[in-house]
Amino acid sequence: xxxxxxxxxxxxxxxxxxxxxxxxxxxxxxxxxxxxxxxxxxxxxxxxxxxxxxxxxxxxxxxxxxxxxxxxxxxxxxxxxxxxxxxxxxxxxxxxxxxxxxxxxxxxxxxxxxxxxxxxxxxxxxxxxxxxxxxxxxxxxxxxxxxxxxxxxxxxxxxxxxxxxxxxxxxxxxxxxxxxxxxxxxxxxxxxxxxxxxxxxxxxxxxxxxxxxxxxxxxxxxxxxxxxxxxxxxxxxxxxxxxxxxxxxxxxxxxxxxxxxxxxxxxxxxxxxxxx
Amino acid sequence: xxxxxxxxxxxxxxxxxxxxxxxxxxxxxxxxxxxxxxxxxxxxxxxxxxxxxxxxxxxxxxxxxxxxxxxxxxxxxxxxxxxxxxxxxxxxxxxxxxxxxxxxxxxxxxxxxxxxxxxxxxxxxxxxxxxxxxxxxxxxxxxxxxxxxxxxxxxxxxxxxxxxxxxxxxxxxxxxxxxxxxxxxxxxxxxxxxxxxxxxxxxxxxxxxxxxxxxxxxxxxxxxxxxxxxxxxxxxxxxxxxxxxxxxxxxxxxxxxxxxxxxxxxxxxxxxxxxxxxxxxxxxxxxxxxxxxxxxxxxxxxxxxxxxxxxxxxxxxxxxxxxxxxxxxxxxxxxxxxxxxxxxxxxxxxxxxxxxxxxxxxxxxxxxxxxxxxxxxxxxxxxxx
Numbered sequence: 001x002x003x004x005x006x007x008x009x010x011x012x013x014x015x016x017x018x019x020x021x022x023x024x025x026x027x028x029x030x031x032x033x034x035x036x037x038x039x040x041x042x043x044x045x046x047x048x049x050x051x052x053x054x055x056x057x058x059x060x061x062x063x064x065x066x067x068x069x070x071x072x073x074x075x076x077x078x079x080x081x082x083x084x085x086x087x088x089x090x091x092x093x094x095x096x097x098x099x100x101x102x103x104x105x106x107x108x109x110x111x112x113x114x115x116x117x118x119x120x121x122x123x124x125x126x127x128x129x130x131x132x133x134x135x136x137x138x139x140x141x142x143x144x145x146x147x148x149x150x151x152x153x154x155x156x157x158x159x160x161x162x163x164x165x166x167x168x169x170x171x172x173x174x175x176x177x178x179x180x181x182x183x184x185x186x187x188x189x190x191x192x193x194x195x196x197x198x199x200x201x202x203x204x205x206x207x208x209x210x211x212x213x214x215x216x217x218x219x220x221x222x223x224x225x226x227x228x229x230x231x232x233x234x235x236x237x238x239x240x241x242x243x244x245x246x247x248x249x250x251x252x253x254x255x256x257x258x259x260x261x262x263x264x265x266x267x268x269x270x271x272x273x274x275x276x
Numbered sequence: 277x278x279x280x281x282x283x284x285x286x287x288x289x290x291x292x293x294x295x296x297x298x299x300x301x302x303x304x305x306x307x308x309x310x311x312x313x314x315x316x317x318x319x320x321x322x323x324x325x326x327x328x329x330x331x332x333x334x335x336x337x338x339x340x341x342x343x344x345x346x347x348x349x350x351x352x353x354x355x356x357x358x359x360x361x362x363x364x365x366x367x368x369x370x371x372x373x374x375x376x377x378x379x380x381x382x383x384x385x386x387x388x389x390x391x392x393x394x395x396x397x398x399x400x401x402x403x404x405x406x407x408x409x410x411x412x413x414x415x416x417x418x419x420x421x422x423x424x425x426x427x428x429x430x431x432x433x434x435x436x437x438x439x440x441x442x443x444x445x446x447x448x449x450x451x452x453x454x455x456x457x458x459x460x461x462x463x464x465x466x467x468x469x470x471x472x473x474x475x476x477x478x479x480x481x482x483x484x485x486x487x488x489x490x491x492x493x494x495x496x497x498x499x500x501x502x503x504x505x506x507x508x509x510x511x512x513x514x515x516x517x518x519x520x521x522x523x524x525x526x527x528x529x530x531x532x533x534x535x536x537x538x539x540x541x542x543x544x545x546x547x548x549x550x551x552x553x554x555x556x557x558x559x560x561x562x563x564x565x566x567x568x569x570x571x572x573x574x575x576x577x578x579x580x581x582x583x584x585x586x587x588x589x590x591x592x593x594x595x596x597x598x599x600x601x602x603x604x605x606x607x608x609x610x611x612x613x614x615x616x617x618x619x620x621x622x623x624x625x626x627x628x629x630x631x632x633x634x635x636x637x638x639x640x641x642x643x644x645x646x647x648x649x650x651x652x653x654x655x656x657x658x659x660x661x
Binding site for chain 1: 283284285287293294295296297298299300301302303440441446447450453454457458459460461547548549550551552554557559562563564565566
């Protein structure tokens with residue numbers, strides 16, 4: 001397979017051996033015994049979104065994923081779809097989100113989470129450079145799996161953008177190490193079969209995938225998709241190095257709870273992680 | 277040239293690929309392997325051929341349109357996919373995929389649908405093979421194709437409205453993919469066109485090559501030159517077009533795809549990535565996918581199958597655009613002159629023939645009549661008053 005991919009100019013470059021800025025920052029916290037919390041905030045949703053980012057950082061998020069809204073978010077459930085649609089209706093674009101991001105001094109590392117077409121359309125080099133200029137150090141592109149990541153990673157690695165790979169419960173044992181080897185920043189463990197969104201209980205699959213990943217890598221392993229509240233965050237972080245919280249936070253923002261509500265929720269999750 | 281197999285990464289030239297969430301990568305790989313295995317297995321091919329003959333009613337005839345030809349000064353032949361069971365070419369693909377899904381041990385089909393033709397075909401195949409079936413359909417399309425919604429329910433399928441975005445075919449695809457991400461262990465995504473991640477564009481084409489194969493044989497008997505001058509079909513995702521093109525790609529026949537002006541991915545799009553594939557795509561200056569606007573729910577799609585992008589870029593096929601008004605005229609003309617009420621989708625191809633009749637004068641045109649117009653009658657009644 002890889003030989004023929006090379007024939008097509010689709011070489012997947014090896015990830016640099018040295019961790020980047022984003023990963024170093026998460027490793028440092030993890031190695032000091034802290035459970036990691038990454039919060040997801042949709043960029044461009046209401047004028048106050050920069051304040052939501054600051055509030056979430058102040059409340060104890062260790063890094064923040066900024067969602068650049070895309071018209072067709074196939075990996076996202078109803079809440080993030082709605083947040084994206086509202087932001088797009090308000091005129092959000094990669095340019096407006098990154099311009100605003102440049103002015104936010106959140107004090108924690110920033111990643112973007114968006115879909116590949118926005119990077120492809122702008123051009124890989126230009127997209128990677130604009131992320132870096134805006135203070136972003138990592139990118140999560142959920143529709144860009146290992147086999148397709150080559151051309152993007154070739155531009156992103158030298159630009160100082162760490163591409164976080166998703167590791168899914170469906171991956172066979174022979175595939176996981178290859179996904180992990182290409183992942184930078186952290187390894188995004190997909191907690192369940194499904195799209196982003198809140199669930200009543202933590203899926204057993206999230207502990208299974210976290211365990212499988214922890215057994216093969218020293219990179220930070222964070223579980224996302226379906227981690228819905230403080231108690232579930234603490235539960236999954238018994239095995240994983242931490243978690244990503246998105247829909248549960250964005251539901252509050254979409255409902256108009258504002259920076260204060262967002263901060264209070266993240267503080268609650270932080271407290272549960274610290275107590276676990 | 278004949279249409280070739282895609283590259284190892286699932287590409288036709290620079291188009292195609294497999295841009296799916298990591299969760300679905302193993303499922304796409306498994307599907308590719310299962311399809312290769314089945315397609316090389318004579319037992320599978322025989323079983324499918326028997327279904328196509330005894331259940332779907334193949335081969336479909338070619339009808340020579342005497343009165344229409346006289347009126348246009350162009351010899352028009354119709355490949356009658358509208359006479360298949362369920363009323364369109366879609367049955368070719370779903371019988372293949374449902375049979376494959378069963379072979380893979382899947383018990384449930386999920387599908388997207390625009391006009392409802394693929395949804396009806398999927399529901400039909402599921403009923404035939406005793407499988408569960410869930411069809412996503414844009415809320416807007418559910419209103420304009422209420423008859424097909426009822427038909428799917430009658431066949432035992434669950435029809436779920438896609439409420440996000442433009443609430444048409446594009447959003448139904450998103451919802452079907454989201455469902456598949458959650459249910460991949462027991463579910464096969466029965467994709468309805470030559471689009472999506474590898475192996476779909478290739479696999480769906482293979483299931484529709486029966487259209488091209490039959491047409492080639494029928495034309496050999498019917499035509500003095502054995503091949504028509506022009507082979508034309510409407511293009512949304514492009515499955516009926518690729519099916520008929522496949523029979524003539526290695527001939528001198530000109531291949532013409534006809535897109536709706538409001539959803540002309542080849543004509544007005546630039547390369548982009550959505551729904552698992554790289555292809556021409558209508559998008560804004562930032563890469564947000566634009567909403568298509570067409571009178572035909574089945575062609576209301578901002579993208580196109582990657583092989584069409586490839587055929588266009590290498591110049592083997594060309595792609596024309598027609599307006600809703602031209603389609604309405606074509607719809608009526610065929611009904612009046614030949615006693616065939618076409619679906620709005622193939623009426624696009626006819627609309628192009630009518631518009632370009634001067635250039636086509638004296639030529640023989642083979643047009644894929646991909647579906648019958650019963651589903652569109654209520655909508656046309658409103659428009660024509």
